[in-house]
Amino acid sequence: MFRSNNQFSFNIEDHELVVDNFAGGGGASTGIELAIGRPVDIAINHDPDAIAMHKTNHPLTKHYCESVWDINPVEACAGRPVGLAWFSPDCKHFSKAAGGKPLEKKIRGLAWVAMRWAATVRPRIIMLENVEEFVTWGPLINIGSKEQRPDPERKGDTFKSFVHQLRQHGYDVKWKDLIASDYGCPTIRKRFFLVARCDGQPITFPKATHCNPNKQPVNGRTLKPWKTAADIIDWSIPCKSIFNRPRPLAEKTMQRIAKGINKFIIQNEQPFIAPGEATIVPFITECANGSSQRNMAIDEPLRTICAQVKGGHFALVTSHMIKMRGTNIGFPTNEPVHTITAGGNHIGEVRAFLMKYYGTGIGQDINQPLHTIRTGDCFGLVMVRGEKYQIVDIGLRMLEPHELFAAQSFPSDYIINVDHTGKKYSKAKQVARCGNSVPPLLAAALVNANYQTLMNIERVA
Structure with missing residues (x-):
């Protein structure tokens, strides 16, 4: 199984090796596969769950469930040339999300394994992905008896040394931050990418193919509209009302919802209306009697239909996204999904x-905690296409794993809930694989811009 329309020879001796270190659940491998038209040859990761997901979706790849430091590149490659080696070392020590947590030198130095491959098997192209703060990589200093922190006086020194050593090994080295939504991914995930090559060919970073449809570039190029959260939402999944829950939502969550409803729906001149409008509403609202309006599930028998119904038995549905971390209340549904992390449910x-x-x-008493929204007769008054609508209910749900994987641009047939042995993954493990992943379409864009087989290089020369 591989995801490309390109035809390739299954005679493995016909190809340079392509290696995915820190392979995880397979985001980078999927992107590479889309770009070169064949599976990666070797995938390495220490996490059994990650390797299991990778093996399920990339069965033609040779898998090593070991630390990257325990793999001898010379032995793994068995004398064959390496065309591309991809590295996505643990990024949490560089990410802003790490905050003031203590750091471990062993994890912070994982990127040095790329130098080992450069020195021993000399990949023609090396690609390294990390958070944008990777350029600040510097030595640690001791704080107290056990804790270590980056030395503020030597910020970026280790990164400079890393680049210098790659150049000493004969590599041309360039790096750039890329935003996934610029390349057709429904997420704004921003990542640092370093490309090093020793074959004399130029390093190229891909040009954006997508953008905010309201902000086209001024250089005359017309880009495709970016993919949005609406593109990955499974509209068939019901949204449970925020009211009258057996376990009430936290006060801060209700405040986020209130602010989001106010900003993205009530105060928005063009609130996002769900695709298909009423045809995908998961419940029906009875509008025959405004003072005793009833909502009913779409999969229940229909209530008695009255002859004099104003506006029919539907309500429009408008939607926005909520973010449960930091001070950000959320974002419109017609924008790309914000960065997904491995920590779990934080985007809904x-x-x-x-x-x-x-x-x-x-007839709803909703003065608290949605206190920022007007109440009473004009509660939640919204103008839609010049007509007045009233909010009759508000639903909240967290995005499901298959929606999060879609936001990262994984193919719809990517298997995320069970491994190759039939063992099921918990939702938490699925989300962890997603949050740690490289968006496949972003990896594909970078590889497409730089990887040519030796045969093609010789043909051009």
Whole structure:
């Protein structure tokens, strides 16, 4: 199984090796596969769950479930040339999300394994992915008896030494930050990419193919509209009401919802309306009697239909995204998904269910905690295409793993819930694989811009 329309020979001796270190669940490998038209040859990761997911989706790859330091490149390659070696070392020590947590020299130095490959098997192209703060990589100093922190006086020194040593090994080295949404991924994930090559060919960073449709570049190029959260949301999944839950939502969560509803729906001149509008609403709202309006599940028998129904038995659905970390309340559904991390459920969807406004109250006491939204007869009054609508309910759910993987641009047939032996993954493990992953379309863009087989290089020469 491989994801490309390109035809390739299954005679492995016809190809240079392509190696994915820190392979994880397979984001980079999938992107490489899309670009070169064949599976990667070798994948290395110490995590059994990550290797299991990788093996499920990349069965033609040789897998090593070991530390990258325990793999001898010379033995693994068995004398064959390496065309591309990809490295995605642990980034948490460089990320802003690490905060003030103590650091471990062993994890912080994982990127040095790329130098080992450069010195022993000399890959024609090396690609390294990390967070944008990777350029600040510097030595650690002791704080107290056990803790270590980066030396503020030597910020970036280790990174400079890393680049210098690659150049000493005969590599041309360049780096750049790339944003996934610029290359067709439905996420704004921003990452640092270093490319080093020793074959005399130029290093090229891919040009953006997508952008905010309202902000086209001024150089005359017309780019495709970016992929958005709406493109990856599974609209068939119901959104449970935030009201009258057996276990009430936290006060801060309700405040985030209130601010998001106010900013992205009530105060928005063009609130996002769910695709298909009423045809995908997971419940029906009864509009025959405004003072005793009832909501009913879409999979329940229909209530008695009255002859004099104003506006029918539907409500429009408008949606925005909620972010559960930091001070960010969320973002519109017609923007790419914010960066997904391995920590778990922190990105969700808020749906506001609307019905036509006729000037009568809907009988809901919602003064608290949605105190920032007007209450009473005009609670949640929204203008949609010049008509007044009223919020009759608000739903919240966290995004499911298959939606998060779609946001990272994984193919829809990527297997995430079970491994090759039939063992099921917990939702937490699925999310962890996703949060640690490289967006495949971003990896594909970078590889497409730089990787040519030796045969093609010789043909051009």
